[in-house]
Amino acid sequence: MKLAHREIGPAHPPLVIAEIGINHEGDLNVAKEMVRMARDAGCECVKHQTHIVEDEMTAEAQQIFPPNADVSIWEVMQRCALSREDEIELKNYTESLGMIYLSTPFSRAAADFLNDIDVSGFKIGSGEADNLPLIRHIARFGKPIIMSTGMQTIETMRASVQILEDSGVEYALLECTNLYPSPPEIVSLKGVTDLKAAFPNATVGFSDHSIGPTMALASVALGATILERHYTDSRYRKGPDISCSMDPAELKFLIDRSKEIHTALHNEKQRTGPEEDVYRFARASVVADKDLPVGHLITEAxxxxxxxxxxDIAGYDFDKVVGKTLKVAVTHNQQLKWSDFD
Structure with a gap:
């Protein structure tokens, strides 16, 4: 798939998406500084969350408390949402740095707004991965879609993926576990290969909520071509997603190491040129294990x-020497040559 100017797929290094999300706590200046620091770490793409609360939730949400927050989900989003004007400024700032700006719309109004400001593509979060009317609405814009699949099974994803298939948009599916943070006991790296097998037309990646870069990096070796992690300028900030967020140093580490893994993933199994000097001393040569006279018939002993x-004779030719007759005398530990034999 292609997102803005960026080709995404097995032939390219993984696209690392730094998800600012709501870590800016509603402060545009903080959000812009996070973007700048992500750019300086080598990041190509940042992702925001677009919350238009009145279209996103009903009043019942005021009684729902997420496990990673001490206030209702309504209050969290109302406090952390940027205004439309601020989000436009954040998008323009991001793109002025040469980066790709993505955002997750959590409502129809948010999707319409993002389309109106001409985003390059859409991110659909795990919570909306089975929200068929919203997925259908976003797909009608005809832009690339990246969809996380947390809290879903292969079977429960089929209807959502069918909408994407029928719309003809380029799309990616991200394996994801939605606990903040996610312990390794419930993270599914196997989900990457399961998604690839079940949905062969999809670009497949990994949206990571674990602590540290280990799981995301491991997913690259399984074929993940998009890596998404929550991101903050400092883990000393407060917020429901900070515990599983990477800082700029860890973001740079993830970008650099994922490129290295991608490179190694495509190298054939072979002896390389730089290994030749090592090979010359590390491999073995066939030697006499005792003093042997002229005319001796070689046995394995x-x-x-x-x-x-x-x-002259490599260790892998050991068996070819057995049964040959010496035409010269040799001594213990002498390297044997083919010319030593009749």
């Missing part, structure tokens, strides 16, 4: 293979 590999 007469020879052995020892370093270095500078001899």
């Amino acid at each position: 007469d020879i052995w293979a020892r370093r270095p590999g500078s001899g």
Whole structure:
């Protein structure tokens, strides 16, 4: 798939998405500083969350307290949502730095707003991964869609994916576990390969809520081509997502190491040029294991293979020497040569 100018897929290093989300706590200046620091860490894409609370939730949400917050979900979003004007400024600032701006719309009004300001694509969060009317509404814009699949199974995802397939948009599915933070006991790296097998037309990635970069990096070796993690300028901030957020140093680490894994993932199994010097001393050569006279018929007990590999007969040719007759005398530990035999 292609998001703005960025090609995404197995042939390219993973796209690392730094999710600012609501970590700015509603402060535009904080959000912009987070973006700048992400850019300085080498990040190509930041993701925001667009909350238009009155279209997103009903009054019942004022009685729902998320496990990672001490106030209702209504209060969290009302406090942390940027105004439309602030979000436009954040998008413009992000793009002025050469980065891709993404956001997750949590309502129809939010999706319409993001489309109106011409975002490059849409992120659909795990909570909306089975919200069929919203997915259908977003897909009608015809832009690339990245959808997290936390709290879903392969079977419960099929209807949502079918909407994406029918719309003809390019799309990605991210394996995800929605506990903040997620312990390794419930994180599913296998979910990456399960998604690839079940939905072969999808670009597949990993949205990580665990602590540290381990799980995200491991997912690259399984074929994840998008990595998304919550991100903050400082983990000393307060907020429901801070506990599983990376700071700029960890963001840079994730970007650099994921590129290295991607490179190694595509290298064939072979002896490389730089290994030749090591190979010459590390492998073994066939040697006499005792003094042997002219005319001796070699048995397996007469020879052995020892370093270095500078001899004429490599250790892997050991069996070819057995049964040959010496035409010269040799001494213990002498490297044997093919010319020593009749």
